[in-house]
Amino acid sequence: MNYPLEFQQQIFETLEKLASGGRFPHALIFEGPAGSGKKTAARYAASLLLCRENGVKPCGQCRSCKKQLENHPDFTVIEPKNKSKTISVDQIRDIKLSAYVAPHEADRKVYFIPDAHQLRVEAQNALLKLIEEPPEAARFILTVPSRSNLLETVISRSTVIPMRQLEQQQRLEVLKSLSDKKYADQLQQLSQDCLTVGEALAALSDPDAMKLSKDADELLKSVISGKRYDALILLCRYEKDREQYIKLFNTMRGQVISALCRRDSKLSALRANKIIDIIDKTVFSATQNAALSLLSAASANRLIAAALSALK
Numbered sequence: 001m002n003y004p005l006e007f008q009q010q011i012f013e014t015l016e017k018l019a020s021g022g023r024f025p026h027a028l029i030f031e032g033p034a035g036s037g038k039k040t041a042a043r044y045a046a047s048l049l050l051c052r053e054n055g056v057k058p059c060g061q062c063r064s065c066k067k068q069l070e071n072h073p074d075f076t077v078i079e080p081k082n083k084s085k086t087i088s089v090d091q092i093r094d095i096k097l098s099a100y101v102a103p104h105e106a107d108r109k110v111y112f113i114p115d116a117h118q119l120r121v122e123a124q125n126a127l128l129k130l131i132e133e134p135p136e137a138a139r140f141i142l143t144v145p146s147r148s149n150l151l152e153t154v155i156s157r158s159t160v161i162p163m164r165q166l167e168q169q170q171r172l173e174v175l176k177s178l179s180d181k182k183y184a185d186q187l188q189q190l191s192q193d194c195l196t197v198g199e200a201l202a203a204l205s206d207p208d209a210m211k212l213s214k215d216a217d218e219l220l221k222s223v224i225s226g227k228r229y230d231a232l233i234l235l236c237r238y239e240k241d242r243e244q245y246i247k248l249f250n251t252m253r254g255q256v257i258s259a260l261c262r263r264d265s266k267l268s269a270l271r272a273n274k275i276i277d278i279i280d281k282t283v284f285s286a287t288q289n290a291a292l293s294l295l296s297a298a299s300a301n302r303l304i305a306a307a308l309s310a311l312k
C-alpha cells in the first residue's frame, strides 16, 4: 500500500485499523510541529470516513472517493474568518446546527479544524459540548502543534495521535529522496535547522519560510544569551501580524525540540522543557487576542529567566 507520506506509515496504518474496526473516535487530534504531515494525515482520515466501499478504504473508486474533499457535501473545513485569525464561538455553533442533520452522501459527516490552536476558549468549550454528546454521524478532526494549545477538557475527550518525529539523519534521507539534486548542498544544514521534513521543504522553495526559520533561530539565540533588548526588537517586527507572530513562536518551539534531540549543550533538558512550556503559553495568549506588545515583554522576560535559571 502506498501512503501519502511513507515516513508516517504507522499513523496511516493506525487510522485504517480504527476505520475498519468501526472504532473511529468522535474527535481525533493530530499533534506535531509544522511540516510533520498532520494535515495530510487528517485528510486521509477524512477520506477513510467518507469512503462508501465496504472493503479496503479509501477505495479511490466510489462516488465519495472520486470527489475532491473540498467538494464533498459531508466534509466541512473550519478556519478563521475574522481579522484576528481566530475561530469564533459562532463558527462552532454553526456546525452544531448542521452536525445533527443526516449526511448527504456518505455515512459520516467530517468536520476538519486544520489549525485548532486558533480556537478561542469559548469556541473550545462549545466544541467540547459537541464532543461530549456527539451527533451520531459526526466526526471531528483537529490538528495542533501541541496538545497544550487546547483545553485539557477537550484533550481528555479526544484521541490524540502524535506525528512521528524523525532523527536528523532520517530527515536528511527523506529530504534527499523528495527534493531535486540541485539542492543537495543545502539539505544537510536544513535537516539540522528544521525539525520536520515539511518545514525543510518549505524553506527550500519559499524565502518567507526561510526567513521565519532564521528569525526564530535568532530569537532563540537572544533568549539563551540573555539579550532581552535584541529579543524585543525582533518580536516587535512581528507584532503587526498575529498569524506570523504565532508562527514565529511555533517555529522556535521546533528548534528547541531539535536542539534537545541533538543534545545541544547550551540547553539542558529541564531548561528546554521550561522554554517549550512558556512558548506554548505565549501562543495560547496570542490566539486569545492578548495585546502582542505586552505579551512580547512578558514572554521575553520569562524565556530569558528560564534559559538562564540554575536548572541543570
Ligand SMILES: [Zn+2]
Binding pocket: 050, 051, 052, 053, 057, 058, 059, 060, 061, 062, 063, 064, 065
Ligand atoms: Zn471509496
